[in-house]
Amino acid sequence: MININNQLLNLREFNKYLTCNSTEFFNYIPDNVEPFIDLIVTSPPYWDMKQYGEVEQTGFKQSYDDYLNDIERTFEHIFKLSKDTATLYINSDTLKRNGKIVRLPDDIATRLEKIGWIHKDVIIWNKGKTLPWSRKGQMRNTFEYIHMFTKTNKYKYYIERIKTVDELKEWWVDYPERYSPQGKAPDNIWEFFIPTQGSWGTKKDFGDKKFKHACPFPPEMMARIIKLSSDEGDVVFDPYAGTGILLATALNLNRKYLGLDTNPDYKQIFEQVTKPLISDKIDEINYYYQKQDKLKNLLQEAIYKLRVLKFPKALIKSLTKEGSSLSIKAALAIEEEMTSEEKEVKHKIGKATYYLVTNTEIKEEMEYFLENLISKAPFSKYGLITDVRFISPEEAINLLSSLNNTLNLYSKGTVNNVFGHVTVEEAKSIIEDSILNLSHTDKNIPPIFSNLQIKLDDYNEIPKEKYVKRSYQ
Ligand SMILES: C[S@@+](CC[C@H](N)C(=O)[O-])C[C@H]1O[C@@H](n2cnc3c(N)ncnc32)[C@H](O)[C@@H]1O
CATH class of the missing domain: 3.40.50.150 (Vaccinia Virus protein VP39)
Known part of the structure; x- marks a missing residue:
């Protein structure tokens, strides 16, 4: 004291x-x-x-x-x-x-x-x-x-x-x-x-x-x-x-x-x-x-889901650009649990395995091109630990058989709002239709299936900027 x-x-x-x-x-x-x-x-x-x-x-x-x-x-x-x-x-x-x-x-x-x-x-x-007031010089x-x-x-x-x-x-x-x-x-x-x-x-x-x-x-x-x-x-x-x-x-x-x-x-x-x-x-x-x-919690969750689901769409767009002989028929985006060490890595917010379904024969150069693409911006900016694999339609069907849940379907290139839920059997037939070119592909983006669901309505609370029309004289 x-x-x-x-x-x-x-x-x-x-x-x-x-x-x-x-x-x-x-x-x-x-x-x-x-x-x-x-x-x-x-x-x-x-x-x-x-x-x-x-x-x-x-x-x-x-x-x-x-x-x-x-x-x-x-x-x-x-x-x-x-x-x-x-x-x-x-x-x-x-x-x-x-x-x-x-x-x-x-x-x-x-x-x-x-x-x-x-x-x-x-x-x-x-x-x-x-x-x-102001005064001279101030x-x-x-x-x-x-x-x-x-x-x-x-x-x-x-x-x-x-x-x-x-x-x-x-x-x-x-x-x-x-x-x-x-x-x-x-x-x-x-x-x-x-x-x-x-x-x-x-x-x-x-x-x-x-x-x-x-x-x-x-x-x-x-x-x-x-x-x-x-x-x-x-x-x-x-x-x-x-x-x-x-x-x-x-x-x-x-x-x-x-x-x-x-x-x-x-x-x-x-x-x-x-x-x-x-x-x-x-x-x-x-x-x-x-x-x-x-x-902030809501934004964090939204940004995470949006990035995991946009990643394969953006990747497919880049891989199938004009001149490419590659055709992707469907994709699976599987969100994975991060290990405690991975969570410590700066700027990494999530982890996912992506399967790109294709019946194009994949040459070594394509694998190399893919690896190179992912390591650079904009893909490196997503903050995701990713594993991307090309798989054949048969492998996709087998993979789906090993999953027993329903999947979320993102259709016609919309990856920020779920289109619907499908059973594994429904997913298989959508992939088959896509291979025959019966159903997909708006702007070349095939159906994307994921264990991750996003509904835009869940994020309505995040304030949006009002559109302000600026006038210039
Ligand atoms: C700019 S004001 C601070 C106002 C304060 N931040 C507030 O929120 O009200 C400065 C203050 O320092 C006090 N002061 C001036 N000389 C001081 C000293 N030597 N020791 C302690 N206080 C002093 C004054 O009485 C005055 O209240």
Whole structure:
């Protein structure tokens, strides 16, 4: 237990918002304390741009150099108390002085690198709110910077948790090899609108005290960073906590929090306004991630099935291109179970054996051509472990006899929606008809049988992009 300005901090439990100057906080921490910080998300004062109440604060009335020295000292202490897996997200912005840009985010980054923080990424945060005016030599400013740093290269970064299933182009079912089955990682321009005062707390909620803070973080943005770079039970820290949106979001996502701010009013805002508001909001945030997880599972299943079933169609198209003497009369696509080692292979999402039924005599060159074809794009992009064999109609009939289930039939080149189910006997007679050229072949694609079934209706929940007609003047 540590006593900080008469506030007790338990270094096992955390969950504290302390009224404390972050440059002094570290004087209270004993030297032998093990690093305990897992994630830091913070927005320090932008030099002397704002005064956050009548209290001591970094930047205000300081020279730019003194300000940067304070920041450097603070982040040096934070570095020592951060675990090797820790990440730091620091939000800041440029400002203008004497008609010139002061590159504050870069100057902070340079100081942090000096300490040992590894600069990993720059994210543009579109805050959605702009100043209503522009001035000579400056557009209306709508974005700020988020610089990401890590202590080592062993940092936590769970990108799959924040991937999303955006609206897909209408034809995604026809090109499953072009879509990632895990959804899309966010790009480096983030759009999170800052909460307007009225939307997350009013003067009334806060009693007679003035409820005001110049720049609260959006809770949705905090949730994204917390999920991306921490685990449940981790310690999330903000040395310039303000309204404490980060801290309350961390608490609701089962992390521990620690926040510092020199202004005691903000601690009161945190307790009386931020905490209840975020606990109301968290259901909405959780619902968003649960929905995305559901969509990602659905997309993953769809992409997998679509790829397994498109593969033989695309292969037959390539093999029987004009000039080829090869004629494929039917195909069997048998989905196989992957071994645990195969599941570890990067980018491999499935395994299948394909039988191409042909009465053309297969020469060695054709086998070679096939092998070569499969090893290259686009076939190598399907992420499948494949075994492709040419078989004669007799072998196909024998093979079918060894199967005792019904099969799914994909007919007339449609491989993204099952045409119907057939018994093994029905499959044999369809193959026989196909050999006599009685039934098939639309666009040269013969009937394809598979143990895998796909029905497009099962994927209606995956959002589709509306067709937008663009006009060009
Ligand atoms: C840009 S605001 C942070 C806002 C915060 N991200 C939020 O969501 O509300 C900066 C905060 O740093 C606080 N501050 C300034 N100097 C400080 C210092 N030396 N130690 C701790 N807090 C400080 C200010 O009171 C202010 O609340």
